[in-house]
Amino acid sequence: MVRTIIVAALVCVISSSAGADGYHFITVESNSSDMLASIQGFPGRYWGVSPAGAFLSGDDGSLAWLLERGFRYEAVTFDPDINALYLCYFDNDNLPQVSKITSGQDFVVTKSPVSSADALRRLTPKSIPPAARGDVSPPMILTYDPDIDALVGRVNRDTIISFLNGLSGRTPILVGGETDTIHTRYSGTDDNALALQYLKETLESYGYQTEYHGFYSGNLRNVTTFDANRAWAITEASEVLRTTDGGSTWTILPDNVTTSLWGIENVGPDSVWFVGDAGVIRFSSNAGNSFVTQTSSVGGFFFGIDFVNNLEGWIVGDLGRVIHTTNTGANWNTQTTPVSSRLYDVCFVDNLYGWAVGRDGTIIRTTNGGTNWTAQISNAAQRLYGVDFVDRNNGWVVGWGGVVRHTTNGGAEWQIVDIGSTIEKYQVDFTDSLHGCIVGWDGEIFVTTDGGGNWTLVEAGFANDFYCVDFASSSTGYAVGQGMIARTTDGGVTWHSQTAGIESSWLNLIAARPGIVSPGQQVIICAHMDNTSQQPLYNAPGADDNGSGTVAVIEAARIFAAIPFERTIKFALWTGEEQGLLGSAAYAADAAARGDTIYGVFNFDMIAWDGDGDGSIELHCGNMPASQDIGHLFEDVVTDYNINLQPEFLTWSSTDRSDHASFWDQNYPAILGIEDFSDDFNPYYHTTSDNMNIIDTIMFFNFVKAAVGSVATLALPDTEFTGVGAPDRLPFDFNLAQNYPNPFNPSTHLSFNLPRPGHARLEIYDLLGRSVRTLIEGPLDAGYHSLNWDGRMTDGGQASSGVYFARLRFDDMNSTIRMTLEK
Incomplete structure (x- = not known):
């Protein structure tokens, strides 16, 4: 059934489809203006622009924002857990009969690509980008040259x-x-x-x-670590990945699963469980060379999984379901909970004390291994996606709307924590009582080193959404998300992409x-x-x-x-x-x-x-x-x-x-x-x-x-x-350009200009002012010069990570630039 609302000159169409109540996929009608400029400040998520308009998603408040500003739009009920869509074009305007989110004259938006489409665009959610990042402005050659x-x-x-x-x-x-x-x-x-x-x-x-x-074109939903070098990750595209070399390479394992995967748990160097859609539970005891199918008495979506040893573990999922095993998954038994909300994550500190979180601000707790579960008051109505406890008393919960909660008494009371961001949070991980990390949408990473007394937003250099983080120690951890894997070795202060190391x-x-x-x-x-x-x-x-x-x-x-x-x-x-x-x-x-x-x-x-x-x-x-x-x-x-x-x-x-x-x-x-x-x-x-x-x-x-x-x-x-058009021209300036790339690994490009012929010296120094290598020493012609530094020292050894300086000397002139070698 379609319901049409007319407000003044505004026409909005709101229709129903499977998804979460109060959340919508929105197509804002195109106009002749700069669409991105006109929707600056939109409180929901942005998926992309097209000739049809802008694709957005958001709650009822997002619709109200559009209404107040006179936008024409169509909105359909939408599941906010979806984080990738396909805009499929058809040149003959003969749209196929497929399951779709929305459609237009020559396109459909679907959850998976349509093979018969003439062209495709993959859409992913993000925040509205800021006003135009680049400006074409003088100087520019606008006449014949x-x-x-x-x-x-x-x-x-x-x-x-x-x-x-x-x-x-x-x-x-x-x-x-x-x-x-x-x-x-x-x-x-x-x-x-x-x-x-x-x-x-x-x-x-x-x-x-x-x-x-x-x-990487898929979304990585979860990651688990055994030590600094060994970790596992899973994707919505049903792939299981493993690294044994600190993330330099991520190998795809033969899981024989076609549904989306959501939760993963690693116990021991070679044993791993993962769970997903349609009641999927798989277990491997041989480093993922083969997986055993495990079954439970309930189906539906499974999301969170946690084991306290190689025998006993819990899985949570739809309708408040919790299942439990004490024999490595040979049998899974259903436990009764007081809630019916979808549960996303579960954490046990031992075989008795555990917590699970989910939709509608749900937190449940057990003190007897799940024989009994009781609800706790979270002081939140939003979805809670991540939970982590360091002992029976101290724990953290995170969720949508930037929700962060902390307890020091096992959840009897949950305190509201403001870390300065309302962006959706997805996971929290503490390695001890002091060191913790929270990740969420838009590449946000927060770290604490004082038990949560202070949280620092890390400039990690990522814009895509993070969905999970797991630390092997207080220094080494992995984060995964929308098409990316990142690793830190300094407690979350800096992160480096490992996406290129994924086998696929x-x-x-x-x-x-x-x-x-x-x-x-x-x-x-x-x-x-x-x-x-x-x-x-x-x-x-x-x-x-x-x-x-x-x-x-x-x-x-x-x-x-x-x-x-x-x-x-x-x-x-x-x-x-x-x-x-x-x-x-x-x-x-x-x-x-x-x-x-x-x-x-x-x-x-x-x-x-x-x-x-x-x-x-x-x-x-x-x-x-x-x-x-x-x-x-x-x-x-x-x-x-x-x-x-x-x-x-x-x-x-x-x-x-x-x-x-x-x-x-x-x-x-x-x-x-x-x-x-x-x-x-x-x-x-x-x-x-x-x-x-x-x-x-x-x-x-x-x-x-x-x-x-x-x-x-x-x-x-x-x-x-250059004297391209006038060979008799000579340079008039002395210049050492910034190296590229910077930071670099293992080599970088240097270029400079000399105003006249003469003796030049280009030398690399470390942070203490010691000469590392002389790249150029001798007479050079006037004009442009370039070369690469391969990161090696005079003795042929590889320079270590850190800050270096390149100094160019020419006559009585000199110029210095700062460079960073990262490994």
């Missing part, structure tokens, strides 16, 4: 065609010193890894330092040209290098989609390799685009968490088809003013440098079906450059016939020139140093 013209003129038709031949499998490639052929670039395949290696070696041959940006993780490829004036200001040129077809695992040439965009990035890197720019240029190649923009979404979220300043993202996707030969292309710029500014910049480049293209500038009708949308979701300015996708659609899209035979070399050549010119215009080539 001979130096930009010279760079555009360096695009080589033969080079780009030759590279596309190899990338699409038309001709063999040389990679790793051996000849091979790329048959597909479908994410997750061996040939995708082969193509990535080929692209990496190409960029490095141009002199770039490259890095893989690892990401995928990789983006990143290279950078550090800016010499404003290295913190970034310009990104990017494309997805993966593809698909009717036979994606072994035959997907993907010449146009998206070998063409990939080659544009590579050609720009070749041309810019010897050119210093004022701003940093990043060359990014994404994987997982065909599965829902996974790679770019992960990178954009990490960039936002780092606080990166991105002045513009140029995303190129399918730039080599021109069926009617008219040179028409589309620029999808959205409604953000800064995105429109760089779209106009692209138009100006086409005009100023006489490039034979006919751009169509799109705003409110812009598509979100490519990787620029991942940056829009983080409020970064971005545009999509694409062939005429609306009126001159490539009929070989996503087929095995998307090969070199259908490439329009004129369109391809011109589009790459426009890409090179646009990126150069925004990044500002420093022609005083």
Whole structure:
């Protein structure tokens, strides 16, 4: 049944679906304004923007917020435990009959991807990003410039065609010193890894330092540790992961389960239990080489699990259920509780005293191993997700709305604790009476070293939600969440991502040209290098989609390799685009968490088809003013440098079906450059016939020139140093740029400029002022110079973690920068 409410000019549609009462998935109708700017301050969760509008979720208070501001929206009842959705597009507007959250004219939003969809976006919840993170502002070259013209003129038709031949499998490639052929670039395949290696070696041959940006497309729900090196984690995608090397690698174990997993418990070095949907209970006593199915008399969802030894443990789940075993799970017996709310977590300090928490502020306690359970007063109505006790008296509970509760008398009284955040909290873990950690949404991590007297919010550098944390000792712990694993070895003060070590993780490829004036200001040129077809695992040439965009990035890197720019240029190649923009979404979220300043993202996707030969292309710029500014910049480049293209500038009708949308979701300015996708659609899209035979070399050549010119215009080539358009120019300044990356491991890139020929010395010092290594000593020409420091000392040994200084001396001038080596 659908209920329609009309308030003044506002139309809201609220319908029912399975989920939690009072919580909603909301589609806010699009308008011509900057959508993200207009919903700043929204109290709920943000899932993304699309031509249909903004996708949000929240409680009744969130709906009231929208009503008060006159937004038009549709809301459906929604389960807040869901943390990933798929926006599935269908070009023929013939929507399939599938279970859906909501739908529009050409899309459905579902809990899992629809295989017949023409395009996918994976949506995950987050807080509303702040007002536009980057501003396109002067200085910028807005008129014809001979130096930009010279760079555009360096695009080589033969080079780009030759590279596309190899990338699409038309001709063999040389990679790793051996000849091979790329048959597909479908994410997750061996040939995708082969193509990535080929692209990496190409960029490095141009002199770039490259890095893989690892990401994981699933949600990790729980983690348990045995010691600093051995830990286990589980995912909603039914994967069980194990590390034995401190998280450097996480191996997937054969659990033979297809349902979501929620709870995991490790007893001993090789014994582990996990629980999940549909009453799943599995046990392994051989390090996960095989799992035994265990059964109970009740089904439903199981969430929390805790064992006090290798024989006795408890599991909690739906409808206030608690089950108990005293024989390693050979038998599970149901215990009676006084509640019917879903229970999320359970903690026992010995075989008698235990607590469980759940929905509606529920806390229950037993003092006799669960023979009797009694309810306690939590002074909270929100969901409670995590509970941890260090002994029979001292315990902590956390939950939604930033709820934190503390007891010193076994829960007879629960005290309200304000740690300065109302963000949802998911788990709490204490290793002793003093050292504790709380994690929650939006990458929040709080630590205490005085028993909770003071809590410190750690700047961990993550933006995604954390769901669980577990410490093996007061110093070493692991946290897991929305597509990520992190580890700390200093009690939670600093955290390092281990996501790339997951066996099923995928990789983006990143290279950078550090800016010499404003290295913190970034310009990104990017494309997805993966593809698909009717036979994606072994035959997907993907010449146009998206070998063409990939080659544009590579050609720009070749041309810019010897050119210093004022701003940093990043060359990014994404994987997982065909599965829902996974790679770019992960990178954009990490960039936002780092606080990166991105002045513009140029995303190129399918730039080599021109069926009617008219040179028409589309620029999808959205409604953000800064995105429109760089779209106009692209138009100006086409005009100023006489490039034979006919751009169509799109705003409110812009598509979100490519990787620029991942940056829009983080409020970064971005545009999509694409062939005429609306009126001159490539009929070989996503087929095995998307090969070199259908490439329009004129369109391809011109589009790459426009890409090179646009990126150069925004990044500002420093022609005083390069003399691109005027060979007689000489540099006029002395400069040592900040190293990149920083922090780094194991190597970093250094660059500097000299105002005239002369003797230069570039030396590395440690924090005590001791010389670690001399990188350059001798006469150098005037101009731009760059090199890598591999992190090694003069004697060839590897430098230890810590702070170092690079000092450049030239005549009577010197310049010093601070660097951090992390391991």
